[in-house]
Amino acid sequence: MKCLAVLFMALVWVVSLLPGGALAKEGDLKEGRTLYLKHCKICHGQEGKGDGYALFNPPVADLTVSTIQNKSDKELWESIHMGVSNTSMGMWRFVLSDEEISAVLGYVRSLAAGP
Numbered sequence: 001m002k003c004l005a006v007l008f009m010a011l012v013w014v015v016s017l018l019p020g021g022a023l024a025k026e027g028d029l030k031e032g033r034t035l036y037l038k039h040c041k042i043c044h045g046q047e048g049k050g051d052g053y054a055l056f057n058p059p060v061a062d063l064t065v066s067t068i069q070n071k072s073d074k075e076l077w078e079s080i081h082m083g084v085s086n087t088s089m090g091m092w093r094f095v096l097s098d099e100e101i102s103a104v105l106g107y108v109r110s111l112a113a114g115p
């Protein structure tokens with residue numbers, strides 16, 4: 001009986017190791033997409049091409065281009081966290097938690113145009 005319990009625990013442990021990471025990642029991307037559509041799409045557009053709201057000066061960034069995608073995660077994270085001064089890109093730290101910013105950044109990464 002005791003032996004069975006140990007076996008069961010081992011099985012639970014192995015199973016939790018296997019698909020866990022992948023699932024968590026998919027969850028983040030899904031959360032990031034939800035957040036993006038709620039907060040960012042209005043300016044950056046459905047696909048991030050900067051075609052949401054076109055009347056800003058300076059214009060909304062096209063998030064799919066390499067000039068944006070080549071920036072580091074830290075740089076982009078801070079742009080979302082702190083905003084970009086003198087533009088309409090706001091300080092999302094008042095709206096989104098650190099985890100939510102990371103999730104939405106993950107989604108922004110997924111918008112990158114192919115090579």
Ligand code: HEC
Nearest residue numbers: 039040043058059060061076079080084087088089092104
């Ligand atoms: C009110 C319009 C508006 C909304 C809403 C908005 N942005 Fe922006 N965003 C901008 C503008 C304008 C720029 C370009 C700033 C510049 O010229 O550098 C920008 C730039 C960016 C950049 C590039 C920053 C860099 O370092 O070059 C990222 C990444 C970004 N936005 C992500 C987001 C995310 C994620 C959201 C939602 C949480 C969001 N934006 C919501 C207007 C907006």
